Amino acid sequence: MQGSSIQTSHRSRAFGIFRGPGKAAGFDQLKIVSLLFVVIFVVYALLLPGFFTVGNLLTLMRTVAVLGILGLGMAIVVIGRGIDLSMIASLAVPSALVLMLAASGYSVFVAIGLGICMAIGIGILNGILVAYAEIPSLFTTLAVGIGIAGVGQIGLFDYEIVSWPPQLDVIAWIGRGSIAGLPYSVLAFLATAILVGIFLRGTRPGLFVYASGDNPGAARLTGIPLRPVMVMQYVMSSCIAFFAGLVLSASSASMDTRIFNLTWIYDVILVVVLGGIGLSGGRGGVANVIIGTLLIGTVMNGLTIMDVSFEMQNLVRGLVLLLAVLADSLINPRNEETAQQGDI
Amino acid sequence: MHKFLKLAIGFAMATVAGLSSASAQQSMADPLRKDYYANLKGKKVVFVPVFMGLDLTEGWSKIMAKQAKDLGYSYEVRNSNFNTAAGAQTITSLISEKPDVIVVQNPDVQSYAKLLQQAEKAGIRVIQLNMKTNYQTTGFVGADVELIGEKQAEAAVAKCGAGAQPGKILILAGPPTSPFSAYMLKGYENILNNNPKVKVVSVQSTGDYESAKAKSITQVVLQQHPDLCAVLGVWDNTDVGTAAALQEAGKKPGDVFVTTSGGGGELACKGLRDGMWQYYVSYDVPGQGRDLNALIMAALQDKNSVGSTKTVLYTPLVTYTPATLGDERCWSLDTLR
Numbered sequence: 036m037q038g039s040s041i042q043t044s045h046r047s048r049a050f051g052i053f054r055g056p057g058k059a060a061g062f063d064q065l066k067i068v069s070l071l072f073v074v075i076f077v078v079y080a081l082l083l084p085g086f087f088t089v090g091n092l093l094t095l096m097r098t099v100a101v102l103g104i105l106g107l108g109m110a111i112v113v114i115g116r117g118i119d120l121s122m123i124a125s126l127a128v129p130s131a132l133v134l135m136l137a138a139s140g141y142s143v144f145v146a147i148g149l150g151i152c153m154a155i156g157i158g159i160l161n162g163i164l165v166a167y168a169e170i171p172s173l174f175t176t177l178a179v180g181i182g183i184a185g186v187g188q189i190g191l192f193d194y195e196i197v198s199w200p201p202q203l204d205v206i207a208w209i210g211r212g213s214i215a216g217l218p219y220s221v222l223a224f225l226a227t228a229i230l231v232g233i234f235l236r237g238t239r240p241g242l243f244v245y246a247s248g249d250n251p252g253a254a255r256l257t258g259i260p261l262r263p264v265m266v267m268q269y270v271m272s273s274c275i276a277f278f279a280g281l282v283l284s285a286s287s288a289s290m291d292t293r294i295f296n297l298t299w300i301y302d303v304i305l306v307v308v309l310g311g312i313g314l315s316g317g318r319g320g321v322a323n324v325i326i327g328t329l330l331i332g333t334v335m336n337g338l339t340i341m342d343v344s345f346e347m348q349n350l351v352r353g354l355v356l357l358l359a360v361l362a363d364s365l366i367n368p369r370n371e372e373t374a375q376q377g378d379i
Numbered sequence: 380m381h382k383f384l385k386l387a388i389g390f391a392m393a394t395v396a397g398l399s400s401a402s403a404q405q406s407m408a409d410p411l412r413k414d415y416y417a418n419l420k421g422k423k424v425v426f427v428p429v430f431m432g433l434d435l436t437e438g439w440s441k442i443m444a445k446q447a448k449d450l451g452y453s454y455e456v457r458n459s460n461f462n463t464a465a466g467a468q469t470i471t472s473l474i475s476e477k478p479d480v481i482v483v484q485n486p487d488v489q490s491y492a493k494l495l496q497q498a499e500k501a502g503i504r505v506i507q508l509n510m511k512t513n514y515q516t517t518g519f520v521g522a523d524v525e526l527i528g529e530k531q532a533e534a535a536v537a538k539c540g541a542g543a544q545p546g547k548i549l550i551l552a553g554p555p556t557s558p559f560s561a562y563m564l565k566g567y568e569n570i571l572n573n574n575p576k577v578k579v580v581s582v583q584s585t586g587d588y589e590s591a592k593a594k595s596i597t598q599v600v601l602q603q604h605p606d607l608c609a610v611l612g613v614w615d616n617t618d619v620g621t622a623a624a625l626q627e628a629g630k631k632p633g634d635v636f637v638t639t640s641g642g643g644g645e646l647a648c649k650g651l652r653d654g655m656w657q658y659y660v661s662y663d664v665p666g667q668g669r670d671l672n673a674l675i676m677a678a679l680q681d682k683n684s685v686g687s688t689k690t691v692l693y694t695p696l697v698t699y700t701p702a703t704l705g706d707e708r709c710w711s712l713d714t715l716r
Binding site for chain 1 (some may be wrong): 596
């Protein structure tokens with residue numbers, strides 16, 4: 036299995052851009068989670084009045100759109116055998132910066148341009164520390180995330196909650212409103228999914244990500260520029276997080292930079308892992324993120340309709356994850372053949 | 380002519396006599412003053428908020444810092460950054476540092492209770508600010524949250540209780556164990572339970588007062604109940620999300636009656652102007668700051684043993700509606716004195 040992922044990727048490309056390489060045959064976690072999703076969806080549709088309506092399904096998609104976009108960014112890094120815990124900081128701080136700059140009179144282009152520069156800067160910092168200084172991504176991105184959030188708290192903003200200024204209303208549609216009944220935030224998720232899908236499956240750097248995640252040593256021996264590929268992953272994840280931040284702040288008319296301190300990052304990891312993208316890298320794709328996002332969205336939507344308490348919702352979410360991971364390890368037990376060096 | 384001269388001389392003499400008698404009057408030292416300032420030298424007050432960077436905490440802190448600077452005692456902030464464990468650790472280390480007063484904003488009704496008890500045993504006076512635990516310390520300054528709940532619920536009943544069908548109400552709360560959730564829900568219950576004119580269709584937590592969560596819950600509930608009549612919100616910053624959900628669903632301001640509460644800062648008035656909410660209960664941060672400073676002074680001057688006096692100061696609440704709107708009623712950091 037090891038070292039053969041480029042070949043596998045090329046093969047799976049023939050099946051379409053959303054197909055994950057790796058465990059192409061067999062009952063993998065993607066299938067398990069898809070099945071779980073279908074079961075929960077059907078049960079809800081049968082038992083919950085008002086669940087299976089176009090309006091509610093669109094609402095469901097809309098509530099998880101930002102989470103899904105973040106999941107796509109995280110997926111790139113996780114496939115490259117890393118993890119980006121600074122994503123919530125990259126979501127909150129650059130987009131809050133954009134709101135603040137626009138409110139204080141800068142043009143929309145300048146504000147967004149500086150936001151993108153900041154996001155790229157965060158990505159490069161993460162990437163260089165992981166790829167060249169060889170600090171494990173877990174620690175690097177944790178520290179960078181705390182640092183960036185701290186910069187926002189101390190230096191940049193008067194208040195932790197930055198409100199959406201009227202100057203930015205020209206781009207407010209990315210988080211509000213809808214076209215032909217489809218909310219823009221859902222479209223933003225779909226667009227990101229397609230772009231990330233094409234990148235991962237249709238471009239050479241995308242395949243390099245799989246190769247370097249599956250077996251960094253072998254990837255390097257075959258001549259893949261391992262370190263630049265790693266830097267690229269982090270730049271992409273922080274830029275995607277920045278985009279998610281703009282959608283989120285447009286959607287809720289403010290950017291609450293406190294969300295860095297909340298549990299969002301675990302939800303992002305949950306979506307990625309639940310969908311079946313192994314933390315050991317080199318596996319999975321966009322389809323996994325979509326199914327993970329839909330499953331979480333469906334579970335939470337149904338629980339909200341049933342007016343279940345907050346604690347109970349957290350409990351159920353934890354149980355669903357546990358169930359999915361348990362099923363995967365029962366059906367696909369780890370052994371010497373499937374285990375990779377450097378598993379988390 | 381002679382007469383005039385005499386008059387002028389007399390007038391001048393009278394003036395001089397008046398002046399000299401004024402300069403001869405004794406000045407007196409205020410007997411309280413010297414001890415008052417001497418007592419404050421070297422005293423230390425520490426503020427442990429749940430999170431700095433909110434209009435509430437920044438406002439309180441500015442008011443406390445100003446008094447400390449004016450009167451010459453030390454004041455510092457130890458931010459717990461929305462992390463209860465970090466806050467508990469801060470208080471634990473403060474118990475050994477022994478400042479004179481700890482001002483603490485509690486994330487929930489339980490976590491710090493034991494620690495605050497220990498701090499008072501160690502001789503530190505503890506003032507709880509706006510969010511309290513179930514353990515009473517030297518002082519509490521803050522809103523009567525149950526009363527806020529009652530006011531919001533009454534406003535919603537007045538708005539929604541008139542129709543033939545009971546008006547549908549959504550309740551958005553904070554973290555389940557936060558005093559601002561638990562006590563506010565009690566206030567809602569006092570009014571809404573057994574009230575046939577309204578029907579609570581959903582009670583949901585917005586997590587840690589997340590506006591994104593408030594938005595998604597409102598969207599889901601609005602799908603199920605398009606005829607939703609009112610939302611009882613928990614905090615102005617959170618309910619920005621509630622308002623965004625209503626706006627996106629094509630509701631005009633006031634179609635769904637939104638009530639919320641907060642410190643009465645700029646956002647309160649902005650929300651009323653933009654139609655985000657129609658009823659706002661303010662716990663008046665400038666007023667709370669004044670109360671807080673008074674309790675800090677009382678604590679710094681108190682010579683009795685710690686815990687022998689316990690004072691509760693519920694903040695007088697101010698209600699804002701579109702009818703009472705006027706910018707001068709909302710404060711900003713710059714207008715705080």
